[in-house]
Amino acid sequence: MHCKYLIIGNSVGGVAASEAIREIDKVGKIVMVSEEPHRVYSRALIPYFIAGRIDLEKMYYRDANFYEKNDILPFLGKKVIKIDFKDRKAEMEDGCKIGYKKLLLATGAAPFIPQMKGLDKERPKDGFFTFSSLDDAMKIKKKIESGIAERAAVLGGGLTGLMAAEALAENGIEVTVVELAGSLLPGVLDETASHLVEEHLEEKSLKISTGRRIVEVVGEESVETAVLDDGTILPCDLLIIGAGVRPRVELARDTGVRVNRGIVVDRRMRTSVNDVYACGDCAEDYDFLQGDFRLLPIWPTAYAGGRVAGFNMCGVEREYRWGTNMNSMHFFGLRIIVAGSITENGDDEVFKKICGDGNYRRIALKDDRVVGMILMNEIEGAGVLLNLMRAGINVKSFKEELLSNDFGLISLPEKLRQEIMT
Amino acid sequence: MRRIRCREEVCIGCRLCEVWCQVEHSKSKEIINAFLRETAFPRVRVEERGPISISLQCRHCEEPNCVHACISGALYRDLETCVVKHDASKCVGCWSCVLACPYDAIIRDDAHNRVLKCDLCEGREEPICVEKCPNDALIVEAYDAL
């Protein structure tokens, strides 16, 4: 079979690309392949689904007629095992081959599973789950609904781990979070914010164990206990792994496609091989703050990168411009928004303010430009701040305003505000 | 393509735009009910600092950052009308769009875990806030594609 555009990966990056292509090219044949058997869904909604806040139908990111409407031929539940970049052919597990003119690798990332005694990654015990696919979610849900899950251990106190922990706790499950680093959300929050989150979670009856690893999982057929490196034994019916992700670069490795930690692309999302593009969690995106490329495994960069790739694949030049570390999260009602650089950096000027009710603001400046922010609870104005970051605006004349809880467009000097609004 | 613009030099911060937006987006479309018997919310927000005030609503961007950031698919851009729309039934309240929007135009509805935004008053000739603005501070402007 032949097509003009072959997209591997049926998630946000691939969808964004196909939608961009259809804005330009209404007829060129698009084929989308995904290892997962489901129509496009949002993996970022897994915590909402597990918590019971949304039903399965709401997990789907686009309507059921998405493929039809955009004239896309989907191959779902099919894995691409090899690509011949010279002959421009992708080979699937069942031997079927698809030729292409333009190729997009939107293969995403896979959950990282640390080694531990008693774990057979190919055949994990019942109750042992990652937290990254709809299949994971449905299995976890089934386990919860069976009523036999009373206690859970969550490996990882990062974003995924804490979202998993909250979702399980909302089902009345007793949850212990085990985090290797000395504090929660390492690399995501600063120490102050991390402590505020920890206090908040403990108030909600989560158990937190930082500076610890799970070294062994015990149980015959099913998970029974998790053993920590200090010998602590955690009885659990569920062991959920939320320890970060690794880009899926296997199709590009040892081919002509340059791979660093992720697939290397330029600002038009082109890889080192002609007519081959990459986007999303499998690629290294352009970070405007660092002026360099790096892994940014988040939703907005996957969408924006996919869209840029799609335009370029049909000959419309677009550049990826706006990516950097950014995230919006919430744990038991505590809202947190972060963007840019978070960690203490010698040459940054840091403004911080804590004022009860979990309100915390931290703005980092470098040469009078915003380079990082953490907003807790009061998150209005976050977008205005991010925009100041993106545009590299000098904020010297209104620095004090940055910490005010009702910071917004109105806080900016009139001239600047008007520039932004036009 | 159309969007609403606030001429801040004549905005007096009367907040009638908020009031009428709330009425227009209520079930009854009737002012007393909208304020006393329903939980309707406005999709426009007036920000004030001393003598300055400005009415803020969605700019219906051609490349909307909010749509790119939306993890549920609730936000989308209607390619025919060029209006950035929000399907509230799909919204989960992740607040990603609050971070993405440079214009403070996304309004959080904490009670329902969702956001609200200007829809340019679908079905009306002229958006209600523009029609009711006593000072003509709010105007509809046409803008060209990139």
Ligand SMILES: Cc1cc2nc3c(=O)[nH]c(=O)nc-3n(C[C@H](O)[C@H](O)[C@H](O)COP(=O)(O)OP(=O)(O)OC[C@H]3O[C@@H](n4cnc5c(N)ncnc54)[C@H](O)[C@@H]3O)c2cc1C
């Ligand atoms: C629980 C959870 C919560 C999250 N919450 C947020 C959030 O709140 N905000 C945020 O910004 N981000 C969040 N993320 C991250 C976000 O979901 C990802 O950044 C995003 O999904 C990346 O999209 P993608 O298109 O690059 O790849 P993916 O979504 O990873 O999809 C890649 C697809 O490609 C398929 N594939 C890979 N290799 C092959 C192959 N060889 N053949 C066929 N198919 C293949 C995979 O099976 C998969 O379906 C969350 C992630 C998780 C797991």
